Amino acid sequence: MPDLLLERTAARPNPRQEEAAEVTAAPRLGTGLASLARGLTGIVLLAAIWEIAPRVGLVNDYFVPPLSQVAQAWWDLARSGELLRHLEASVVRSATGFGLALALAIPLGAAVAWYRPVREVLTPPLELFRNTAALALLPVFVLILGIGETSKIAIVTYACFFPVLLNTISGVGNVDPQLLRSARVLGLSPVATFRKVVFPAALPTIFTGIRIAGAAAVLVLIAAEMIGATAGLGYFINYAQNNFLIAPMYAAILTTSALGLAVNYGLVALERRLSRWRA
Amino acid sequence: MSSAIELDGVRQVFHVRDRQGRRQQFVALEGLDLSIRAGELFVLVGPSGCGKSTVLDLISGLNRPAAGSIRVGDRVVDQPGLDRGFVFQQYTLLPWRTAQGNVEFALEAAGGLSRRERRERARQYLDLVGLDEFADRYPHELSGGMKQRVAIARSLSYEPEVLLMDEPYGALDAQTRERLQRELLAIWRRTGTTIVFITHDIDEAVFLGQRVGVMSSRPGRIKAVVDIDLDRDHPDQDVRSTPEFARHRHQVWSLLRSDLETVDDPARAEAEEVGRVA
Ligand SMILES: Nc1ncnc2c1ncn2[C@@H]1O[C@H](COP(=O)(O)OP(=O)(O)O)[C@@H](O)[C@H]1O
Ligand SMILES: [Mg+2]
Numbered sequence: 441m442p443d444l445l446l447e448r449t450a451a452r453p454n455p456r457q458e459e460a461a462e463v464t465a466a467p468r469l470g471t472g473l474a475s476l477a478r479g480l481t482g483i484v485l486l487a488a489i490w491e492i493a494p495r496v497g498l499v500n501d502y503f504v505p506p507l508s509q510v511a512q513a514w515w516d517l518a519r520s521g522e523l524l525r526h527l528e529a530s531v532v533r534s535a536t537g538f539g540l541a542l543a544l545a546i547p548l549g550a551a552v553a554w555y556r557p558v559r560e561v562l563t564p565p566l567e568l569f570r571n572t573a574a575l576a577l578l579p580v581f582v583l584i585l586g587i588g589e590t591s592k593i594a595i596v597t598y599a600c601f602f603p604v605l606l607n608t609i610s611g612v613g614n615v616d617p618q619l620l621r622s623a624r625v626l627g628l629s630p631v632a633t634f635r636k637v638v639f640p641a642a643l644p645t646i647f648t649g650i651r652i653a654g655a656a657a658v659l660v661l662i663a664a665e666m667i668g669a670t671a672g673l674g675y676f677i678n679y680a681q682n683n684f685l686i687a688p689m690y691a692a693i694l695t696t697s698a699l700g701l702a703v704n705y706g707l708v709a710l711e712r713r714l715s716r717w718r719a
Numbered sequence: 720m721s722s723a724i725e726l727d728g729v730r731q732v733f734h735v736r737d738r739q740g741r742r743q744q745f746v747a748l749e750g751l752d753l754s755i756r757a758g759e760l761f762v763l764v765g766p767s768g769c770g771k772s773t774v775l776d777l778i779s780g781l782n783r784p785a786a787g788s789i790r791v792g793d794r795v796v797d798q799p800g801l802d803r804g805f806v807f808q809q810y811t812l813l814p815w816r817t818a819q820g821n822v823e824f825a826l827e828a829a830g831g832l833s834r835r836e837r838r839e840r841a842r843q844y845l846d847l848v849g850l851d852e853f854a855d856r857y858p859h860e861l862s863g864g865m866k867q868r869v870a871i872a873r874s875l876s877y878e879p880e881v882l883l884m885d886e887p888y889g890a891l892d893a894q895t896r897e898r899l900q901r902e903l904l905a906i907w908r909r910t911g912t913t914i915v916f917i918t919h920d921i922d923e924a925v926f927l928g929q930r931v932g933v934m935s936s937r938p939g940r941i942k943a944v945v946d947i948d949l950d951r952d953h954p955d956q957d958v959r960s961t962p963e964f965a966r967h968r969h970q971v972w973s974l975l976r977s978d979l980e981t982v983d984d985p986a987r988a989e990a991e992e993v994g995r996v997a
Binding site for chain 2: 627
């Protein structure tokens with residue numbers, strides 16, 4: 441029997457019973473530890489395969505050096521300060537583009553959801569842009585904005601813009617009408633209604649878009665840096681590959697994974713903080 | 720701190736689409752006259768779909784009538800205002816605010832109070848509904864009855880002259896409902912606010928109302944207003960088991976039933992009743 445079925449159909453107290461007894465149901469003892477152990481096993485296994493496979497000749501150790509060599513390369517890069525320089529360039533670009541996208545997409549999404557004429561005018565062009573891949577537009581951005589920071593920040597903004605916009609539109613558009621009625625009954629102005637009712641109610645949905653945008657920011661930036669840049673993780677990965685610095689290349693790739701993880705978990709933690717009321 | 724309410728020749732029309740997709744007008748209220756005295760607890764009872772909520776939406780100013788006039792106190796109603804409070808059937812609390820925060824939300828909208836005064840006033844009204852100990856709980860940590868009490872505290876906190884309640888206890892279990900009904904009577908006596916209470920439950924109507932307005936449907940209008948004369952102050956007595964209660968109950972029941980019998984085909988009427996959203 442699959443675990444999911446067993447877990448979801450197991451006997452558990454209903455909320456009223458939990459309230460009466462002032463307890464909440466907890467999973468069986470040890471399940472937390474066991475799943476942590478299994479999670480670690482997965483990582484350790486991957487690391488072991490990476491270390492051993494090149495050493496026993498399963499893969500060419502020139503193209504895939506053992507993990508320990510990659511770790512050594514990573515350490516050298518970190519100590520020389522080179523890694524930090526590229527990481528910083530990437531983080532600044534993606535954070536700027538991401539922030540700009542939020543600043544543009546949330547107000548625009550709210551306007552689209554609230555005002556029918558805005559929606560009717562903007563929906564067709566937005567649909568068109570949304571279905572145009574960000575990287576397909578990179579040459580255009582470079583053409584117009586040059587090869588410097590601006591074009592890279594612009595493409596990150598573009599890639600982050602749509603997930604946030606679409607989720608803002610749906611979050612703001614789907615606020616419980618009953619909450620809006622209670623705001624109107626209190627004579628709340630549209631601005632106050634937005635600030636005190638609509639935005640907090642839409643925030644969980646908007647956050648879904650923000651998380652997608654966070655992942656897109658790193659992804660698109662790395663790709664853009666590979667095409668035209670003089671610093672940044674994407675640039676360095678490309679540079680290392682062209683110069684047969686294979687272990688440093690993997691070190692940089694692992695760093696982008698770590699960056700992606702950090703962004704994702706950071707946003708998840710932020711969301712948890714903001715929605716503590718859901719408990 | 721209470722106002723009379725006067726509805727004069729009120730008509731309300733909705734646009735609907737029939738099965739063939741043709742736009743049609745649906746007359747929900749027609750020639751509806753109603754006067755509610757300042758400070759009374761008036762109950763409006765009627766079958767579901769007869770237009771009770773429509774009446775309340777008009778008094779609250781959420782909707783405008785197609786014809787006729789609505790006055791609260793000496794003002795003509797044309798938009799919502801803080802002289803009227805509204806308690807909905809669905810507990811409409813902000814889920815991200817505590818009970819206390821939800822009451823303060825209304826006081827922020829009303830304005831004119833400092834942060835500290837808002838906090839104190841919110842406490843005072845949570846106390847009034849017996850929830851002072853639960854001030855820091857979030858809505859999802861409260862039972863249905865508690866949530867509805869918070870909603871009542873919120874609507875009373877800015878001291879409206881009229882409290883409008885649209886089937887507020889419809890979703891509660893029988894015991895909780897009875898307790899809240901008794902509490903409402905106590906609050907009403909203490910505050911003296913005019914209360915308009917909607918229900919489709921005859922017992923609830925007779926137990927709460929000083930007067931009960933019986934509505935008929937299609938189009939909705941007030942069919943009769945029944946004066947309820949009950950001694951509800953005896954703490955040990957179950958007023959619902961008294962002969963007077965039974966008499967009033969029967970009176971309202973007969974009025975409602977004769978309305979149903981005017982519908983030519985009872986089976987069809989019932990099917991429509993089920994299909995309609997209350
Ligand atoms: N916005 C609307 N559009 C179309 N018909 C409506 C609308 N609101 C209410 N109605 C109809 O008007 C009638 C009265 O509705 P309502 O006042 O909600 O009834 P009640 O509260 O007594 O159950 C019902 O038949 C309902 O279907
Ligand atoms: Mg109704």
